[in-house]
Amino acid sequence: MTTCALYTSYESTEPWLLEFSRQFPHLNVQDWQHIANPEHVKYGIVWKPTQAFFERFPNLTTLFNLGAGVDALLSNPAVPKHVEIYRIEDGGMAAQMNQYFSYFLLHYYRDMDRYQQQKQQKQWQVLPFKPASTFSVGILGLGQLGAQLAQHLQSYGFDVAGWSRNKKQLQGVSSYAGAEELEGFLKRTDALCCLLPLTPDTQGILNRHNMSQLPRGSVVINAGRGQHLVVEDLLELLDENHLRGAVIDVFEQEPLPKEHQLWQHPKVMMTPHSSAQSEYPPCVKKIGNTLQAIIDNKNPSGLVDRCRGY
């Protein structure tokens, strides 16, 4: 019988175990601490496992990451180099990201930040109407999440573009690719949405040089990883009024320390890494089907390319 060791760093393993036993009872997913013969275990289902996990299971061949981003696993020296890593593709997160970005994009497009300021000054002034087609949204990363967001945002009539490593053919989406096309992409973007994975190439991509290419009055929304954003550069560009506002969901240090100046900034809205969460039923379905495909010697999707970093 297959046995899989489950490790979650931030929550109880209970809801995951229940869902696995409901959908895939034959896969025998167990809490990592309660497994009788750890040396027989080849499969781990994990979120941010510690060294103790790898010491307990010396014969792992495959890890299933309980989220989309694998930066924490790839930078963890305890993860053996030969172990294959599969990640969650979508897992209910694309729909949540669509909601998250729609909410904040409509906030800026419909001038809610400006109307809130007017309210504080008891000012009654209707701002001019701008057609949605004049609001240019640029998505960094057109993968599982970014591509679905790009399609979704078209329902509002926004002018949508995306940037990725390879060119994409997505209906109604202007595709930019590679470092050489980044500047052109940024120059046409009023609202920059980051849904990139964290890799050596993307770390610090939201820096002064790149954010200065955005037209004056643009906004930045980061739901990728905290290390994409150079916070000091963002704060300078906000204070110089080059940027109109920012929304940040992910931080270099989480939870964000209480003394951090971001908490106070009037032009910054923040959420606690909550833009999209792995949903139990679709994630379990994806992992179970992937594991079954591996057992059946098939090549399922979601395999992480360690050289590429995502």
Ligand code: NAP
């Ligand atoms: P994905 O399917 O792997 O997509 C990644 C996209 O980024 C791809 O389009 C890829 O280009 C592009 N990319 C990677 N490196 C690049 C580079 N150097 N230059 C240009 N484009 C590059 O990932 P996903 O499932 O959409 O997830 C994206 C990220 O969102 C995750 O890694 C995670 O960090 C973040 N996330 C955050 C939350 C949250 O709650 N805040 C939740 C889920 C995910 P190609 O298509 O050409 O390969």
Ligand code: GLV
């Ligand atoms: C969450 O941040 C994820 O990568 O799934």
